[in-house]
Amino acid sequence: MPAPHEIEPRVLPSLLVPGAPRLYAACFLLFAFFLLPLVVMLAGRSPLEAGAALVQGAAGNPSRLAESLSKTIPLVMTGLSVALAFRAGFFNIGAEGQMLMGALAGAALGAKAQWPAGLVLLGGALAGAAWALLAGVLKVRRGAPEIITTIMLNYIALQLVAFAVQGPLQEAARTQPQTDVLPPQSQLPALLPDTNLHAGLLIVLACAGVCWWLLFRTERGFLWRAAGANPLAARGAGIDAGRQTLQAVALCGALSGLGGAMEVAGATKQLGMGGFGYGYTAIAVALLGALNPLGVLPAALLFGMLDAGGKAMERTAGVPSVAVSVVIGILIFALAVAPRLRRTN
């Protein structure tokens, strides 16, 4: 069996992971940020005004910074989910759906059953894991490409949420398509009063640490990476690649699902219609974090600030927040052409 360092599948540039070509990654980031003003000008707005609104909205005062951090929480969870899955050879575009199912389970256990917060989070993680395993089993047993199945599961999850908040889980008043507010015992405590920043921040730090340890310091993580780097070689070495993939997929679903439950129990405190969008940004987070759980943390913070700043930019400067997607897309392009990010199949 090869030594762990020999099967490092894809080394990505990252700003913060030691040893990676930092300058290269920094150039791409700068490039992406210089592009945002261009998009703003296309939208017929003043780039200076929009830029000021973006920075102000992301980190202008403590409460804005808390908002950025609260957006970082779900991005870490989904970013970890995508990074872990990539490492195990599973292109998880379904973090969004897994997160929605986790949020749905969390809302059901919290707003409806009024269970304590710990069980709400556990239920969310299990729901996310089950949703991801659907795609995992379809890939391993039936050869269905996860690129398509995970996206389909995202859309189905979106409709299930829409059904639930207009049907069985709708608020007692039955006016808006949303659940009741979670009772206090089901909520995650706030870290800062009057902000959306909640105790989930500590959970995501722990999750990132555990994921890093699992992936790089345990035999299990080694087997996952081996199965992801080269399934054929892994099979030759006596590793059941399908089994490893399924384990990793279950964990990545649980991470996204937990992220969804935390969003409901900590930030929004109720579930409404519509998707989160974090699951798609997570792909950029994972790539920018060099598919390393510890790299995901700063990458998620960056995108969390972009998200909070983007919303503020929309409110004050009139630039649609969807403009941020342009920057994320270009960032993914840049990371895709980075040296040594090649498919190994």
Next chain:
Amino acid sequence: MIPMEIFSWRDMALPMMLTALAFAMPLLLAALGELVGERAGVLNIGLEGMMLGGAWAGATASFAAGSAPLGLLGAVAAGMALAGVFALLTITLKADAVVAGTGLNLFALGLTGTLHRALGERWSEVRSATLPEWVFALIGAVLVPLLWWGLKSTRPGLQLRAVGEYPAAADTAGVRVSRVRWRATLFNGALCGLAGAFLSMSHTDSFGENMTAGRGFIALAIVIFGRWNPWGALGGALLFGAAEGSQFFLQSKIGTTFYPLLLALPYALTLLVLAGFAGRSPAPAALGQAYER
């Protein structure tokens, strides 16, 4: 007993079939484009983005020029431009196809959404010059047999398939692998642009943010379901078109509470189809792999 008049030809069956056909059109066009690309070994999961580009450009160009054919041209050009970005990244710069395709979808979503809102403010209301749906149906009806014959029995078709199955051998035989893949990718972009134009210039008369709603991914599944054959793609598109179209007819019967479950139907069908067909499918051998000499 179900009263027979519900199933009368004129009131139910014919409109249902026409609706299915209309919903099948964008799926068919995008699937045919992707099919050609994939037979050349190019896996482009950015269909959604290219369709959005076509939908926005079609609506905007037809409104600005006041002419539907010019709008159509704009849609094709936008689809090809986005496809060109993808080809540059994956064929020329050898980037990972799945990562680049994901980037393309986000990029196009953001760009079309931003431009749409910016122009909406300037021109108040952008209404497309529309084309009747049969125009797109005609394009599809011509393309299916043409592509089937072209891929099977012509020299460029053979070269394209060789590039998708065994690029090294094709290269040795004097086929320019990168050029063939570039052309196939641009063709894919053109058809996705048309598919988007159908949505914004025929099915409706305006662009909406993210109006493709996953159709690009359903088209990807249709290529697999149709076993990389244009006739199979036609069958798959009609099946999914029927699933989408049935929503309109069942909506009144099922009530608003359960309506979201009905909306999930085409996506669930995609999962079932992939579970049944993906494993046994004859995918091109070099699909999604960058070619380096």
